[in-house]
Amino acid sequence: MNLKEITQALQLSVKTGEDLLDRDVTGGYASDMLSDVLAHARKGNIWITLQTHANIVAVASTRELAGIIIVNGRTPEAETLRKADLEKIPIMSSSLSTYSIVARLSELGIKGDERV
């Protein structure tokens, strides 16, 4: 499943990387602690978080994640969007909570990694 299909199914609002939505999603990871994501997310994962500052882009880019979903209707900072454009990281946002997003992704067949 790619980002475009996820974006449509969950009615996410796309903030950056409109042209990168054909990226394949290999699984998901949800966490608000950055070094936890660095340790446990896998390449190609979609990352669900409530953090909005620019360091989420550095983390996603280092881990080569497929994209970031920001939850609870939070708005990414301007600097975050600028860096995401630069580093080619798609950012989507939703008014839903982390729990609801994960539940829906699970219905769509996006799995977590059992080996954490």
Add this chain to the structure above:
Amino acid sequence: MNNNETSPVPTIGRAQELIYELKVEQAMTRAVVAVSPENTMDDLRNIMREKQISGTPVLEGDTLVGIVSIEDLIKSLAQGQPPAKVREKMCTNVVTLFPDEPIVFALNQFRRYRYGRFPVVDRKSKKLVGMLTKGDIVRCLLKRLETNNIQAELCQYRPGHLFEDVIADRSALTLRYQVEGGNFEHAGNGSSRLKNSLLRLGIHPEATRRITIASYEAEMNVVVFTQGGELIATIEPDRVTVNAVDEGPGIPDVDLAMQPGYSTAPDWVRELGFGAGMGLPNIKNNTDELKINSIVGEGTNLQFTVNTIRADG
């Protein structure tokens, strides 16, 4: 050597253009360490050790009269004679470069003479104005590519060749990045720039990823817990070593700090998603060697090494 290597029509990358565009003076080091012919070889040894250099020009007043390298020093030591003067051991027929010569010419001179460094002298006055090593050239190219914000294009130009040359004479390449304490806006920039430079140098992407994760964590600790510091990456043929150095408060109990989940991060930092106490364990898990030297009240030097397999190896 790979004999089956097919060579497709080479595309001219930005790096390749740059070696034609850039001049020697843009890459050279201006703050030159020099010795006088009257210095003893023992003086020379101390200077080399102190400044961590492997050769220096010899100046009489500001006229270049020779060049002396670590090989000359070793030879002189091996002969075990009474302390000799630099004048007797230096090489006097010095090949120099002019500041306005293009980098591509300098590269050819490196290839042709196999020297590690060239003095740069003014065309008219013949006075010494700088020194140029291959490391200077690589650093200058990386910086230009970085400011122009160009994606990694290493394969076209194959800085690999240049890189192989640099490491062949064991002049390890050092890259430095300042880290500002408490500045979350620029936090992570150092490791991100390091990542791009490593990719451009042809370091394997997997090794680069591990180095980036470890240096990101080390950089964040410098941002969060100290007044600032520096990331210093040393690139060698088979490994990359990074030192994250700060003059911050120091770590009272390193073993405790290494425990997963241990964190002294204040609440407001935790709200930003730092302070899971996983940074140091992450560094450990992604590196082949890790050393932490920390003195309370003085600072911390966290050093890690990642063994690299060359991308084209």
